[in-house]
Amino acid sequence: MKCDFSTHHRMSVATDVVVLTTDNKPLNNKRKVAEKGLQILLVKRDEEPYNGCWALPAGFVNFDEPLLECAKRKLREKVGLDDIYLEQLYSYGDDVNRDIRGRVISIGYIALAPKEKILLNSERASKEAEWFWIESSTSEWEVDMLSFISVLDSSLKITSLAFDHRMIIADALNRIKNKIMYTDVGFHLVNELFTVKELQTVYELMLGRQVQAFRRVLNDKIVETEHWTDGKAHRPARLFKQR
Amino acid sequence: MKCDFSTHHRMSVATDVVVLTTDNKPLNNKRKVAEKGLQILLVKRDEEPYNGCWALPAGFVNFDEPLLECAKRKLREKVGLDDIYLEQLYSYGDDVNRDIRGRVISIGYIALAPKEKILLNSERASKEAEWFWIESSTSEWEVDMLSFISVLDSSLKITSLAFDHRMIIADALNRIKNKIMYTDVGFHLVNELFTVKELQTVYELMLGRQVQAFRRVLNDKIVETEHWTDGKAHRPARLFKQR
Protein backbone atom coordinates (compact mmCIF):
# COMPACT_ATOMS: atom_id res chain seq x y z
CA MET A 1 0.00 0.00 0.00
CA LYS A 2 1.46 3.27 -1.08
CA CYS A 3 1.43 6.02 1.48
CA ASP A 4 -0.21 9.12 0.13
CA PHE A 5 1.18 12.37 1.37
CA SER A 6 -2.11 14.11 1.84
CA THR A 7 -3.68 15.61 4.90
CA HIS A 8 -5.43 12.59 6.33
CA HIS A 9 -2.62 11.85 8.75
CA ARG A 10 -1.72 15.39 9.80
CA MET A 11 -1.79 16.18 13.47
CA SER A 12 -0.76 18.82 15.94
CA VAL A 13 2.67 18.74 17.50
CA ALA A 14 3.48 20.49 20.75
CA THR A 15 6.46 20.86 23.04
CA ASP A 16 6.25 20.54 26.83
CA VAL A 17 9.14 21.76 28.94
CA VAL A 18 10.07 20.48 32.39
CA VAL A 19 12.04 23.37 33.93
CA LEU A 20 14.03 22.22 36.95
CA THR A 21 16.20 24.05 39.44
CA THR A 22 17.23 23.87 43.10
CA ASP A 23 16.76 26.38 45.90
CA ASN A 24 16.96 26.73 49.66
CA LYS A 25 13.96 25.38 51.46
CA PRO A 26 12.35 27.58 54.11
CA LEU A 27 14.09 27.21 57.45
CA ASN A 28 12.63 24.49 59.58
CA ASN A 29 11.95 25.37 63.22
CA LYS A 30 13.84 22.40 64.44
CA ARG A 31 16.90 22.59 62.25
CA LYS A 32 18.82 25.72 61.44
CA VAL A 33 20.48 24.23 58.39
CA ALA A 34 19.40 25.64 55.04
CA GLU A 35 18.22 22.50 53.31
CA LYS A 36 18.05 22.48 49.54
CA GLY A 37 15.19 21.18 47.47
CA LEU A 38 14.17 20.54 43.87
CA GLN A 39 11.85 22.97 42.14
CA ILE A 40 9.78 22.86 38.98
CA LEU A 41 8.28 25.76 37.09
CA LEU A 42 4.58 25.43 36.30
CA VAL A 43 2.12 27.77 34.63
CA LYS A 44 -1.57 28.19 35.26
CA ARG A 45 -3.62 27.45 32.16
CA ASP A 46 -6.05 30.14 31.02
CA GLU A 47 -7.99 28.20 28.45
CA GLU A 48 -9.76 24.93 27.97
CA PRO A 49 -9.09 22.12 28.49
CA TYR A 50 -7.81 22.09 32.05
CA ASN A 51 -8.56 25.80 32.38
CA GLY A 52 -7.12 27.02 35.69
CA CYS A 53 -5.00 23.92 36.16
CA TRP A 54 -1.26 23.98 36.60
CA ALA A 55 0.70 22.67 33.66
CA LEU A 56 4.11 22.53 32.05
CA PRO A 57 5.05 25.50 29.85
CA ALA A 58 3.93 24.20 26.48
CA GLY A 59 2.61 25.14 23.10
CA PHE A 60 2.14 24.09 19.53
CA VAL A 61 4.96 23.85 17.05
CA ASN A 62 4.57 26.19 14.11
CA PHE A 63 4.64 24.64 10.67
CA ASP A 64 8.04 26.10 9.82
CA GLU A 65 9.55 25.97 13.29
CA PRO A 66 12.25 23.57 14.53
CA LEU A 67 11.16 21.55 17.56
CA LEU A 68 13.89 22.91 19.80
CA GLU A 69 13.08 26.45 18.71
CA CYS A 70 9.48 25.94 19.76
CA ALA A 71 10.53 24.83 23.22
CA LYS A 72 12.76 27.90 23.52
CA ARG A 73 10.01 30.20 22.28
CA LYS A 74 7.50 28.88 24.77
CA LEU A 75 9.93 29.45 27.62
CA ARG A 76 10.45 33.00 26.37
CA GLU A 77 6.77 33.73 25.91
CA LYS A 78 5.35 32.07 29.00
CA VAL A 79 8.02 32.49 31.63
CA GLY A 80 10.56 34.95 30.25
CA LEU A 81 13.40 32.46 30.18
CA ASP A 82 16.21 32.65 27.65
CA ASP A 83 19.56 30.97 27.11
CA ILE A 84 18.77 28.01 29.29
CA TYR A 85 20.00 24.44 28.87
CA LEU A 86 17.49 22.32 26.97
CA GLU A 87 17.50 18.66 26.03
CA GLN A 88 14.86 16.54 24.41
CA LEU A 89 13.23 14.04 26.73
CA TYR A 90 10.65 11.83 25.07
CA SER A 91 7.69 12.06 22.74
CA TYR A 92 4.20 11.40 23.99
CA GLY A 93 1.66 10.10 21.55
CA ASP A 94 0.64 6.59 22.49
CA ASP A 95 -2.59 7.76 24.06
CA VAL A 96 -4.49 9.15 21.10
CA ASN A 97 -6.89 10.90 23.48
CA ARG A 98 -4.32 12.64 25.62
CA ASP A 99 -5.72 15.98 24.40
CA ILE A 100 -9.48 16.29 24.13
CA ARG A 101 -9.18 18.82 21.32
CA GLY A 102 -7.73 16.31 18.89
CA ARG A 103 -4.67 14.29 18.13
CA VAL A 104 -1.65 15.96 19.68
CA ILE A 105 1.88 14.59 19.74
CA SER A 106 3.92 16.22 22.44
CA ILE A 107 7.70 16.41 22.47
CA GLY A 108 8.94 16.66 26.04
CA TYR A 109 11.99 18.73 26.89
CA ILE A 110 14.06 19.19 30.03
CA ALA A 111 15.40 22.61 30.98
CA LEU A 112 17.99 23.04 33.71
CA ALA A 113 19.46 26.16 35.29
CA PRO A 114 20.72 27.42 38.64
CA LYS A 115 18.11 29.55 40.40
CA GLU A 116 20.30 32.66 40.28
CA LYS A 117 20.47 32.59 36.51
CA ILE A 118 16.71 32.25 36.26
CA LEU A 119 15.94 35.04 38.73
CA LEU A 120 17.72 37.53 36.49
CA ASN A 121 14.92 37.28 33.98
CA SER A 122 12.11 36.81 36.41
CA GLU A 123 10.63 40.26 35.91
CA ARG A 124 9.69 39.23 32.41
CA ALA A 125 8.08 36.07 33.66
CA SER A 126 4.38 35.60 33.40
CA LYS A 127 2.41 36.30 36.55
CA GLU A 128 0.82 32.94 36.08
CA ALA A 129 4.11 31.08 36.39
CA GLU A 130 5.21 29.76 39.75
CA TRP A 131 7.85 27.51 41.28
CA PHE A 132 6.79 24.35 43.11
CA TRP A 133 8.75 22.04 45.38
CA ILE A 134 9.08 18.52 44.07
CA GLU A 135 8.69 15.89 46.75
CA SER A 136 8.82 12.13 46.46
CA SER A 137 8.18 9.64 49.21
CA THR A 138 10.56 7.14 47.67
CA SER A 139 14.04 7.33 46.24
CA GLU A 140 12.50 6.61 42.85
CA TRP A 141 10.65 9.30 40.93
CA GLU A 142 7.41 7.39 40.66
CA VAL A 143 4.34 9.04 39.21
CA ASP A 144 2.18 8.07 42.17
CA MET A 145 4.67 9.33 44.72
CA LEU A 146 5.33 12.77 43.24
CA SER A 147 3.83 15.82 44.85
CA PHE A 148 4.13 19.50 44.07
CA ILE A 149 3.95 22.11 46.78
CA SER A 150 3.82 25.84 46.13
CA VAL A 151 6.93 27.79 47.00
CA LEU A 152 4.86 30.85 47.88
CA ASP A 153 2.02 29.14 49.73
CA SER A 154 2.89 25.85 51.37
CA SER A 155 -0.79 25.03 51.82
CA LEU A 156 -1.17 24.79 48.05
CA LYS A 157 -0.44 21.20 47.11
CA ILE A 158 -1.17 20.14 43.57
CA THR A 159 -2.57 16.68 43.20
CA SER A 160 -3.59 16.87 39.56
CA LEU A 161 -1.80 18.45 36.67
CA ALA A 162 -3.07 19.14 33.18
CA PHE A 163 -2.94 16.41 30.54
CA ASP A 164 -0.30 13.73 31.16
CA HIS A 165 2.15 16.24 32.55
CA ARG A 166 2.62 14.35 35.78
CA MET A 167 4.02 11.43 33.82
CA ILE A 168 6.26 13.72 31.79
CA ILE A 169 7.70 15.20 34.98
CA ALA A 170 8.38 11.75 36.40
CA ASP A 171 10.10 10.75 33.17
CA ALA A 172 12.22 13.90 33.26
CA LEU A 173 13.35 13.31 36.83
CA ASN A 174 14.22 9.71 36.09
CA ARG A 175 16.10 10.70 32.96
CA ILE A 176 18.30 13.09 34.92
CA LYS A 177 18.69 10.61 37.74
CA ASN A 178 19.88 7.91 35.37
CA LYS A 179 22.41 10.02 33.54
CA ILE A 180 23.74 12.45 36.13
CA MET A 181 26.59 10.19 37.26
CA TYR A 182 27.72 9.39 33.73
CA THR A 183 27.34 12.77 32.06
CA ASP A 184 27.85 16.44 32.82
CA VAL A 185 24.19 17.51 33.03
CA GLY A 186 24.55 18.23 36.73
CA PHE A 187 26.74 21.23 36.01
CA HIS A 188 23.81 23.02 34.36
CA LEU A 189 22.20 23.32 37.81
CA VAL A 190 25.06 25.25 39.41
CA ASN A 191 26.73 28.54 38.57
CA GLU A 192 29.93 28.71 36.59
CA LEU A 193 31.79 28.87 39.88
CA PHE A 194 30.50 26.52 42.55
CA THR A 195 31.52 24.83 45.76
CA VAL A 196 31.84 21.08 46.03
CA LYS A 197 28.94 21.09 48.46
CA GLU A 198 26.66 22.91 46.00
CA LEU A 199 27.37 20.44 43.23
CA GLN A 200 27.04 17.52 45.61
CA THR A 201 23.62 18.75 46.75
CA VAL A 202 22.43 18.82 43.14
CA TYR A 203 23.59 15.25 42.59
CA GLU A 204 22.05 14.02 45.82
CA LEU A 205 18.70 15.68 45.16
CA MET A 206 18.49 14.12 41.72
CA LEU A 207 19.64 10.70 42.87
CA GLY A 208 17.52 10.70 46.02
CA ARG A 209 20.46 9.38 48.00
CA GLN A 210 23.78 10.48 49.45
CA VAL A 211 26.98 10.29 47.44
CA GLN A 212 30.03 9.40 49.51
CA ALA A 213 33.45 10.93 48.88
CA PHE A 214 31.91 13.24 46.31
CA ARG A 215 35.06 15.30 45.84
CA ARG A 216 36.99 12.16 44.95
CA VAL A 217 34.33 10.82 42.60
CA LEU A 218 34.01 14.11 40.68
CA ASN A 219 37.71 14.87 40.91
CA ASP A 220 38.44 14.59 37.20
CA LYS A 221 35.40 16.61 36.18
CA ILE A 222 36.13 19.72 38.23
CA VAL A 223 39.09 22.04 38.60
CA GLU A 224 40.07 24.39 41.44
CA THR A 225 39.94 28.15 41.06
CA GLU A 226 41.54 30.78 43.29
CA HIS A 227 38.15 32.11 44.31
CA TRP A 228 36.42 31.42 47.59
CA THR A 229 32.98 31.93 49.05
CA ASP A 230 32.94 35.22 50.95
CA GLY A 231 33.49 34.38 54.57
CA LYS A 232 30.22 35.50 56.02
CA ALA A 233 29.76 32.22 57.76
CA HIS A 234 32.14 29.62 59.08
CA ARG A 235 35.01 28.36 57.01
CA PRO A 236 35.09 29.64 53.43
CA ALA A 237 34.79 27.06 50.68
CA ARG A 238 36.89 26.95 47.56
CA LEU A 239 35.07 27.62 44.29
CA PHE A 240 35.50 25.17 41.44
CA LYS A 241 34.63 25.21 37.78
CA GLN A 242 33.89 22.45 35.30
CA ARG A 243 36.98 20.99 33.70
CA MET B 1 -1.36 35.38 22.26
CA LYS B 2 -3.90 32.64 22.43
CA CYS B 3 -3.09 29.51 20.53
CA ASP B 4 -5.84 28.59 18.16
CA PHE B 5 -6.39 24.92 17.65
CA SER B 6 -6.90 25.08 13.93
CA THR B 7 -5.01 23.49 11.11
CA HIS B 8 -2.28 26.02 10.56
CA HIS B 9 0.19 24.09 12.66
CA ARG B 10 -0.68 20.57 11.63
CA MET B 11 2.06 18.41 10.24
CA SER B 12 2.87 14.85 9.33
CA VAL B 13 4.33 12.51 11.90
CA ALA B 14 6.24 9.39 10.97
CA THR B 15 8.06 6.60 12.75
CA ASP B 16 11.50 5.33 11.70
CA VAL B 17 12.74 2.04 13.10
CA VAL B 18 16.38 1.04 13.53
CA VAL B 19 16.28 -2.77 13.57
CA LEU B 20 19.48 -4.22 14.97
CA THR B 21 20.74 -7.77 15.38
CA THR B 22 24.00 -9.72 15.37
CA ASP B 23 25.13 -12.55 13.14
CA ASN B 24 28.20 -14.56 12.16
CA LYS B 25 30.40 -12.79 9.70
CA PRO B 26 31.53 -14.75 6.65
CA LEU B 27 34.62 -16.81 7.43
CA ASN B 28 37.81 -14.99 6.78
CA ASN B 29 40.46 -16.88 4.82
CA LYS B 30 43.09 -16.19 7.39
CA ARG B 31 41.14 -16.95 10.53
CA LYS B 32 38.85 -19.87 11.05
CA VAL B 33 37.01 -18.27 13.96
CA ALA B 34 33.42 -17.28 13.32
CA GLU B 35 33.52 -13.59 14.10
CA LYS B 36 30.28 -11.86 14.97
CA GLY B 37 29.09 -8.56 13.62
CA LEU B 38 26.29 -6.02 13.97
CA GLN B 39 23.55 -5.91 11.40
CA ILE B 40 20.85 -3.42 10.51
CA LEU B 41 17.73 -4.01 8.47
CA LEU B 42 17.16 -1.54 5.63
CA VAL B 43 14.50 -1.33 2.95
CA LYS B 44 14.79 -0.04 -0.59
CA ARG B 45 12.47 2.87 -1.22
CA ASP B 46 10.07 2.59 -4.14
CA GLU B 47 8.81 6.13 -4.31
CA GLU B 48 10.04 9.70 -4.30
CA PRO B 49 11.90 11.23 -2.66
CA TYR B 50 15.01 9.05 -2.49
CA ASN B 51 13.42 6.53 -4.82
CA GLY B 52 15.68 3.47 -5.00
CA CYS B 53 17.67 4.52 -1.95
CA TRP B 54 18.07 2.38 1.13
CA ALA B 55 16.23 3.62 4.18
CA LEU B 56 14.96 2.68 7.60
CA PRO B 57 11.58 0.93 7.73
CA ALA B 58 9.29 3.92 8.21
CA GLY B 59 5.89 5.35 7.58
CA PHE B 60 3.34 7.91 8.58
CA VAL B 61 1.36 7.71 11.78
CA ASN B 62 -2.36 7.45 11.23
CA PHE B 63 -4.55 10.04 12.87
CA ASP B 64 -5.94 7.60 15.43
CA GLU B 65 -2.88 5.42 15.84
CA PRO B 66 -0.55 5.32 18.88
CA LEU B 67 3.06 6.07 17.99
CA LEU B 68 4.35 2.70 19.15
CA GLU B 69 1.60 0.95 17.23
CA CYS B 70 2.70 2.71 14.06
CA ALA B 71 6.28 1.50 14.49
CA LYS B 72 5.00 -2.05 15.04
CA ARG B 73 2.72 -1.83 12.02
CA LYS B 74 5.51 -0.64 9.75
CA LEU B 75 7.71 -3.52 10.83
CA ARG B 76 4.85 -5.89 10.09
CA GLU B 77 4.02 -4.38 6.71
CA LYS B 78 7.49 -3.73 5.39
CA VAL B 79 9.61 -6.54 6.77
CA GLY B 80 7.20 -9.08 8.27
CA LEU B 81 8.45 -8.66 11.82
CA ASP B 82 6.22 -9.13 14.83
CA ASP B 83 6.63 -9.32 18.59
CA ILE B 84 10.01 -7.67 18.60
CA TYR B 85 11.47 -5.45 21.33
CA LEU B 86 10.87 -1.77 20.58
CA GLU B 87 11.91 1.36 22.42
CA GLN B 88 11.54 4.99 21.50
CA LEU B 89 14.80 6.68 20.54
CA TYR B 90 14.43 10.36 19.71
CA SER B 91 12.26 12.70 17.69
CA TYR B 92 13.62 14.42 14.63
CA GLY B 93 12.15 17.73 13.64
CA ASP B 94 14.74 20.45 14.06
CA ASP B 95 15.44 20.55 10.33
CA VAL B 96 12.15 21.75 8.88
CA ASN B 97 13.27 20.64 5.42
CA ARG B 98 14.28 17.11 6.31
CA ASP B 99 11.53 15.86 4.00
CA ILE B 100 11.07 17.65 0.69
CA ARG B 101 7.37 16.82 0.63
CA GLY B 102 6.59 19.02 3.61
CA ARG B 103 6.99 19.29 7.32
CA VAL B 104 7.54 15.84 8.79
CA ILE B 105 8.33 15.05 12.40
CA SER B 106 9.86 11.63 12.74
CA ILE B 107 9.84 9.55 15.90
CA GLY B 108 12.81 7.21 15.90
CA TYR B 109 12.54 3.74 17.42
CA ILE B 110 15.05 1.00 18.15
CA ALA B 111 14.15 -2.66 17.57
CA LEU B 112 16.33 -5.46 18.89
CA ALA B 113 16.14 -9.21 18.39
CA PRO B 114 18.41 -12.22 18.03
CA LYS B 115 18.80 -13.25 14.41
CA GLU B 116 17.18 -16.63 14.98
CA LYS B 117 13.94 -15.05 16.13
CA ILE B 118 13.85 -12.77 13.13
CA LEU B 119 14.57 -15.51 10.61
CA LEU B 120 11.42 -17.33 11.68
CA ASN B 121 9.33 -14.66 10.06
CA SER B 122 11.64 -13.94 7.15
CA GLU B 123 9.39 -15.54 4.55
CA ARG B 124 6.90 -12.78 5.11
CA ALA B 125 9.58 -10.13 4.74
CA SER B 126 9.52 -7.80 1.82
CA LYS B 127 11.85 -8.68 -1.00
CA GLU B 128 13.15 -5.15 -0.78
CA ALA B 129 14.40 -5.55 2.75
CA GLU B 130 17.99 -6.56 3.39
CA TRP B 131 20.47 -6.88 6.20
CA PHE B 132 23.64 -4.79 6.18
CA TRP B 133 26.78 -5.03 8.25
CA ILE B 134 27.44 -2.00 10.41
CA GLU B 135 31.07 -0.98 10.51
CA SER B 136 32.73 1.87 12.28
CA SER B 137 36.37 2.87 12.09
CA THR B 138 36.34 4.17 15.63
CA SER B 139 35.06 2.88 18.91
CA GLU B 140 32.47 5.67 18.80
CA TRP B 141 29.42 5.43 16.57
CA GLU B 142 30.10 8.62 14.66
CA VAL B 143 27.95 9.57 11.71
CA ASP B 144 30.96 10.13 9.47
CA MET B 145 32.56 6.82 10.37
CA LEU B 146 29.54 4.57 9.89
CA SER B 147 29.40 2.35 6.84
CA PHE B 148 26.85 -0.22 5.73
CA ILE B 149 27.88 -3.26 3.71
CA SER B 150 25.43 -5.68 2.18
CA VAL B 151 25.26 -9.09 3.77
CA LEU B 152 24.44 -10.71 0.43
CA ASP B 153 26.83 -8.79 -1.79
CA SER B 154 29.92 -7.46 -0.04
CA SER B 155 30.68 -5.19 -2.98
CA LEU B 156 27.54 -3.19 -2.20
CA LYS B 157 28.55 -0.48 0.23
CA ILE B 158 26.02 2.22 1.02
CA THR B 159 27.43 5.67 1.40
CA SER B 160 24.18 7.61 1.40
CA LEU B 161 20.92 6.74 3.03
CA ALA B 162 17.53 8.37 2.58
CA PHE B 163 16.63 11.49 4.59
CA ASP B 164 18.59 11.88 7.84
CA HIS B 165 18.52 8.16 8.50
CA ARG B 166 22.30 7.95 8.83
CA MET B 167 22.11 10.26 11.84
CA ILE B 168 19.22 8.30 13.33
CA ILE B 169 21.24 5.09 13.08
CA ALA B 170 24.23 6.70 14.77
CA ASP B 171 21.97 7.97 17.55
CA ALA B 172 20.47 4.50 17.98
CA LEU B 173 23.85 2.83 18.27
CA ASN B 174 25.06 5.40 20.78
CA ARG B 175 21.88 5.04 22.80
CA ILE B 176 22.38 1.30 23.13
CA LYS B 177 26.08 1.73 23.79
CA ASN B 178 25.41 4.16 26.62
CA LYS B 179 22.79 2.08 28.36
CA ILE B 180 23.82 -1.51 27.78
CA MET B 181 25.96 -1.75 30.92
CA TYR B 182 23.31 -0.20 33.16
CA THR B 183 20.17 -1.82 31.81
CA ASP B 184 19.01 -5.16 30.45
CA VAL B 185 18.60 -4.19 26.79
CA GLY B 186 21.44 -6.50 25.80
CA PHE B 187 19.33 -9.53 26.58
CA HIS B 188 16.98 -8.68 23.73
CA LEU B 189 19.77 -9.56 21.31
CA VAL B 190 20.21 -13.14 22.49
CA ASN B 191 17.86 -16.09 22.72
CA GLU B 192 16.10 -17.01 25.92
CA LEU B 193 18.90 -19.48 26.59
CA PHE B 194 22.36 -18.23 25.77
CA THR B 195 25.99 -18.86 26.54
CA VAL B 196 28.10 -16.32 28.37
CA LYS B 197 30.16 -15.90 25.23
CA GLU B 198 27.10 -15.04 23.14
CA LEU B 199 25.94 -12.36 25.53
CA GLN B 200 29.46 -11.03 25.89
CA THR B 201 29.79 -10.69 22.13
CA VAL B 202 26.62 -8.60 22.01
CA TYR B 203 27.96 -6.30 24.71
CA GLU B 204 31.35 -5.98 23.06
CA LEU B 205 29.92 -5.22 19.63
CA MET B 206 27.72 -2.47 21.03
CA LEU B 207 30.47 -1.00 23.20
CA GLY B 208 33.16 -1.27 20.54
CA ARG B 209 35.55 -2.62 23.13
CA GLN B 210 36.28 -5.74 25.13
CA VAL B 211 34.68 -6.39 28.50
CA GLN B 212 36.96 -8.17 30.93
CA ALA B 213 35.69 -10.80 33.35
CA PHE B 214 32.28 -10.62 31.73
CA ARG B 215 30.88 -13.57 33.68
CA ARG B 216 31.71 -11.81 36.94
CA VAL B 217 30.31 -8.44 35.86
CA LEU B 218 27.01 -9.94 34.68
CA ASN B 219 26.88 -12.48 37.48
CA ASP B 220 23.83 -11.04 39.22
CA LYS B 221 21.89 -10.57 35.99
CA ILE B 222 22.11 -14.15 34.73
CA VAL B 223 21.30 -17.54 36.17
CA GLU B 224 22.59 -20.98 35.25
CA THR B 225 20.38 -23.58 33.61
CA GLU B 226 21.01 -27.31 33.26
CA HIS B 227 21.18 -27.02 29.50
CA TRP B 228 24.35 -27.03 27.43
CA THR B 229 25.29 -26.33 23.85
CA ASP B 230 25.26 -29.55 21.89
CA GLY B 231 28.81 -30.78 21.73
CA LYS B 232 29.46 -30.51 18.04
CA ALA B 233 32.65 -28.60 18.62
CA HIS B 234 35.09 -28.52 21.47
CA ARG B 235 33.97 -28.11 25.05
CA PRO B 236 30.24 -27.55 25.51
CA ALA B 237 29.15 -24.29 27.08
CA ARG B 238 26.55 -23.92 29.77
CA LEU B 239 23.37 -22.11 28.79
CA PHE B 240 22.12 -19.26 30.96
CA LYS B 241 18.93 -17.28 31.17
CA GLN B 242 18.17 -13.78 32.38
CA ARG B 243 17.56 -13.57 36.12
Place this chain on the structure above:
DNA sequence: TTAGTTATTAACATATTGCAATTAAGTATA
Protein backbone atom coordinates in the same frame (compact mmCIF):
# COMPACT_ATOMS: atom_id res chain seq x y z
C1' DT C 1 48.24 -40.25 23.01
C1' DT C 2 48.99 -35.58 21.90
C1' DA C 3 48.08 -31.16 20.15
C1' DG C 4 44.51 -27.75 19.37
C1' DT C 5 40.28 -25.27 20.49
C1' DT C 6 36.82 -23.35 23.43
C1' DA C 7 34.79 -22.93 28.23
C1' DT C 8 35.22 -21.80 32.92
C1' DT C 9 37.25 -20.60 37.11
C1' DA C 10 40.80 -18.62 39.91
C1' DA C 11 44.41 -15.55 41.41
C1' DC C 12 46.27 -11.14 41.80
C1' DA C 13 46.74 -6.13 41.00
C1' DT C 14 44.45 -1.93 40.52
C1' DA C 15 40.56 1.21 40.81
C1' DT C 16 36.38 2.70 42.85
C1' DT C 17 33.36 3.54 46.52
C1' DG C 18 31.20 3.43 51.41
C1' DC C 19 32.30 4.81 55.86
C1' DA C 20 34.48 7.17 59.59
C1' DA C 21 37.84 9.91 61.63
C1' DT C 22 40.82 13.90 61.49
C1' DT C 23 42.38 18.46 60.52
C1' DA C 24 41.39 23.29 59.01
C1' DA C 25 39.19 27.80 59.21
C1' DG C 26 35.87 30.49 60.25
C1' DT C 27 31.76 32.34 63.80
C1' DA C 28 29.38 32.91 68.25
C1' DT C 29 29.39 33.37 73.07
C1' DA C 30 30.55 33.24 77.93
Place this chain on the structure above:
DNA sequence: TATACTTAATTGCAATATGTTAATAACTAA
Protein backbone atom coordinates in the same frame (compact mmCIF):
# COMPACT_ATOMS: atom_id res chain seq x y z
C1' DT D 1 40.52 35.13 75.33
C1' DA D 2 39.18 30.58 75.72
C1' DT D 3 35.79 27.40 74.37
C1' DA D 4 32.22 25.43 71.82
C1' DC D 5 30.05 25.17 67.46
C1' DT D 6 29.67 25.07 62.42
C1' DT D 7 31.19 24.07 57.81
C1' DA D 8 35.17 22.67 54.64
C1' DA D 9 38.44 19.51 53.19
C1' DT D 10 41.55 15.65 53.52
C1' DT D 11 42.92 11.10 54.84
C1' DG D 12 42.85 6.12 56.13
C1' DC D 13 40.68 1.75 55.88
C1' DA D 14 37.50 -1.74 54.47
C1' DA D 15 34.57 -3.53 50.97
C1' DT D 16 33.48 -3.90 46.33
C1' DA D 17 34.32 -3.81 41.46
C1' DT D 18 37.15 -4.24 37.50
C1' DG D 19 41.49 -5.16 34.44
C1' DT D 20 44.74 -8.69 33.51
C1' DT D 21 46.77 -13.06 33.29
C1' DA D 22 47.08 -17.72 34.26
C1' DA D 23 45.34 -22.30 35.21
C1' DT D 24 42.13 -25.91 34.66
C1' DA D 25 38.41 -28.50 32.21
C1' DA D 26 36.11 -30.74 28.30
C1' DC D 27 35.86 -31.70 23.98
C1' DT D 28 37.73 -32.52 18.72
C1' DA D 29 41.05 -33.89 15.43
C1' DA D 30 44.95 -36.11 13.99
